[in-house]
Amino acid sequence: MSRLKSDELKKLHQKKYRQQFGCFLAEGEHLVLELQKAAETNPALLESELYVSDSYQDWPGPLHKTVVSDKLMMQMSDTKSPQGIIASVPIAALQHSEPAPVQRAVYLFETQDPGNLGTILRTLGWFGNFACLLSPGCVDPYNAKVVRASMGAIFHVPVEIDVPLSTLASRYAAIGCLDMQGEKLTSGTFHQSDCLVFGNEARGVPAEQLDAMNARAFSIPGCGDVESLNVAAVVNMCVYEINREN
Amino acid sequence: MSRLKSDELKKLHQKKYRQQFGCFLAEGEHLVLELQKAAETNPALLESELYVSDSYQDWPGPLHKTVVSDKLMMQMSDTKSPQGIIASVPIAALQHSEPAPVQRAVYLFETQDPGNLGTILRTLGWFGNFACLLSPGCVDPYNAKVVRASMGAIFHVPVEIDVPLSTLASRYAAIGCLDMQGEKLTSGTFHQSDCLVFGNEARGVPAEQLDAMNARAFSIPGCGDVESLNVAAVVNMCVYEINREN
Numbered sequence: 001m002s003r004l005k006s007d008e009l010k011k012l013h014q015k016k017y018r019q020q021f022g023c024f025l026a027e028g029e030h031l032v033l034e035l036q037k038a039a040e041t042n043p044a045l046l047e048s049e050l051y052v053s054d055s056y057q058d059w060p061g062p063l064h065k066t067v068v069s070d071k072l073m074m075q076m077s078d079t080k081s082p083q084g085i086i087a088s089v090p091i092a093a094l095q096h097s098e099p100a101p102v103q104r105a106v107y108l109f110e111t112q113d114p115g116n117l118g119t120i121l122r123t124l125g126w127f128g129n130f131a132c133l134l135s136p137g138c139v140d141p142y143n144a145k146v147v148r149a150s151m152g153a154i155f156h157v158p159v160e161i162d163v164p165l166s167t168l169a170s171r172y173a174a175i176g177c178l179d180m181q182g183e184k185l186t187s188g189t190f191h192q193s194d195c196l197v198f199g200n201e202a203r204g205v206p207a208e209q210l211d212a213m214n215a216r217a218f219s220i221p222g223c224g225d226v227e228s229l230n231v232a233a234v235v236n237m238c239v240y241e242i243n244r245e246n
Numbered sequence: 247m248s249r250l251k252s253d254e255l256k257k258l259h260q261k262k263y264r265q266q267f268g269c270f271l272a273e274g275e276h277l278v279l280e281l282q283k284a285a286e287t288n289p290a291l292l293e294s295e296l297y298v299s300d301s302y303q304d305w306p307g308p309l310h311k312t313v314v315s316d317k318l319m320m321q322m323s324d325t326k327s328p329q330g331i332i333a334s335v336p337i338a339a340l341q342h343s344e345p346a347p348v349q350r351a352v353y354l355f356e357t358q359d360p361g362n363l364g365t366i367l368r369t370l371g372w373f374g375n376f377a378c379l380l381s382p383g384c385v386d387p388y389n390a391k392v393v394r395a396s397m398g399a400i401f402h403v404p405v406e407i408d409v410p411l412s413t414l415a416s417r418y419a420a421i422g423c424l425d426m427q428g429e430k431l432t433s434g435t436f437h438q439s440d441c442l443v444f445g446n447e448a449r450g451v452p453a454e455q456l457d458a459m460n461a462r463a464f465s466i467p468g469c470g471d472v473e474s475l476n477v478a479a480v481v482n483m484c485v486y487e488i489n490r491e492n
Binding site: 126129152185220223225232233236237241245 | 283284361370374431432467468473478486
């Protein structure tokens with residue numbers, strides 16, 4: 001990856017420039033350590049660049065380092081008090097060109113909230129047996145808030161963006177959709193699902209498309225006074241249920 | 247509750263003034279509707295006041311309304327684009343003076359993140375059978391971000407603040423603590439727990455205090471590359487597990 005100029009680095013807060021330059025920023029010690037750990041098994045991540053303030057110029061590890069001014073650090077940072085260490089990471093390194101190994105997928109339909117997506121990635125990274133597919137209109141997974149909330153899972157969990165709902169039927173044999181009304185997760189059919197579809201924070205998933213792919217509806221019954229669960233909470237419970245007996 | 251003056255309303259973003267004036271703000275149509283619904287069974291909430299912009303002056307319901315200037319609305323609002331309807335809610339209305347009915351509790355030790363606390367309250371409100379106890383040093387549950395993320399659960403879930411860890415042993419018979427190493431949630435002993443203790447986002451819970459109260463350790467095994475789960479994700483999975491067979 002050719003090194004970015006400072007005026008390019010500043011623009012990586014915006015999705016269109018992340019796409020144009022093919023990289024995103026991961027800020028802070030924890031994320032950089034996770035990046036370095038992931039690079040041990042994914043050498044394409046060694047193309048990442050570290051941008052550091054003076055106090056981090058002796059930071060160890062294989063990544064190329066550039067010392068930058070406090071001003072540029074502030075401009076690159078997503079927080080008010082930059083830690084002083086930021087990596088720019090090539091997106092291509094996280095895109096798996098060989099056919100993905102057979103595994104289950106969580107499909108998020110128009111999920112907008114970066115904290116939710118980050119938490120979901122973190123949970124998928126914890127259990128290790130799900131890819132994450134994002135519909136068109138989802139928040140960009142390389143958004144700084146998603147990357148931070150993922151706590152490094154962004155470097156480990158296979159993510160595919162702009163996956164149309166209509167393509168799932170040809171890829172998965174048993175699609176389940178989380179809905180307000182459906183079978184309980186304890187039913188055997190839930191455990192057979194190889195793709196779980198989740199609606200966004202405000203609306204569900206278009207019913208006619210789910211019918212067309214023979215998706216089965218599942219739900220988590222509640223008996224309290226609250227109308228709905230947070231989408232990340234629902235994903236967490238579903239992925240927990242699938243992994244419960246492991 | 248005596249009505250607050252405009253310079254007092256503006257200060258309700260700060261915890262110390264929420265405590266001094268005994269109320270907090272709930273902003274937007276959804277939260278106000280949830281408040282009105284909760285007031286049907288908790289008449290003390292009828293002491294809440296609505297502050298509205300011109301476009302909301304015909305908003306229906308039993309709460310007293312005051313039309314305020316756009317400027318004051320901006321100052322009260324936690325968002326850049328205020329919806330134009332904000333309630334001030336008496337905290338005392340949510341504090342249950344009679345002894346709480348026997349129910350299970352989730353105890354959060356020094357949870358700092360408002361989004362996490364809000365999501366946890368929403369999940370507890372969904373299942374309806376857990377109170378939420380907060381240790382000293384937790385984020386204030388009446389913080390605007392918590393209230394918003396709770397999606398109205400703040401009006402339904404019993405919450406106690408400043409509960410010292412050391413007082414749990416006298417209140418609960420079977421305390422469980424979520425830790426990196428412990429029994430699986432599927433063990434019978436987990437289901438017997440009447441109080442579940444969760445550490446904060448960065449540190450666990452002091453081990454010597456847990457030993458002193460004979461807390462049992464439980465964990466959620468993962469086999470991925472990620473070091474830890476988000477605390478709200480762990481609470482969601484635990485509360486789901488407890489309610490799984492209901």
